[in-house]
Amino acid sequence: DAGVIQSPRHEVTEMGQEVTLRCKPISGHDYLFWYRQTMMRGLELLIYFNNNVPIDDSGMPEDRFSAKMPNASFSTLKIQPSEPRDSAVYFCASTPSPSGELFFGEGSRLTVL
C-alpha cells in the first residue's frame, strides 16, 4: 500500500481565498483523522471520521473550516475564507483500530498571505 496520500503538499494562497486539502487513507482503515501542526500549538486534532461519518469535530476552529468524507477512500478539509492564522501543516492520518497505530500522510503545508 502507498500509505496515506495527501495533496497538495504545499499551498500558498491569499487571505480570503478558499483552500481545499485532500486525503486518501490506507485501504481498509475505518478511522480518518485531520490534525493541524503549528509551532505554538503542536499537533491539534481537528476532526475524525469512523466509517465515513464525522464523530468528533470539536477541534474545528470555527465555521470557516469544514470536512467531508464522501466515501471510504477520500476526505477533504476546506477552509473558506482562509486567514493568515490558518497557516500551518495539515496532516491526515488513518488507522484500522481506534486505539492502535496512527498512519500519517506527509502533510499539506498551507501558507496564507
Next chain:
Amino acid sequence: GENVEQHPSTLSVQEGDSAVIKCTYSDSASNYFPWYKQELGKGPQLIIDIRSNVGEKKDQRIAVTLNKTAKHFSLHITETQPEDSAVYFCAAPAGYSTLTFGKGTMLLVSP
C-alpha cells in the same frame, strides 16, 4: 480531557550518548502511551508504544518506561546516532478513539 506535558522541548547530545524524553499525563484511566518520531518534511511515525499492563518495553536501542502511579512515561534512546535526529512526540488517549499529543522534543545528535 487528557493533558500531556512533554520535556524537554529541545535536546542536544553527542553521538553515542543516551537521550531521555519525559511526559506526564493527567487522566489516570489512560492505558495506552505511544511515541512518534517526525523527520523533517514528513508525518509522524510510530516508533514504540506501551500499554498500562507493563512497566517497560524495549525495541533495540529504544525503550519506554511507564509509571502509572506518578502518571509519567519516558522514552530512552541509547547509543544515539545522527539519524535519530528528529522531533519526538509522546501521546495519551483523549477519548475512545483519539490521542492527545505532547508539544514535541527536537532531538539533535551531533557526530
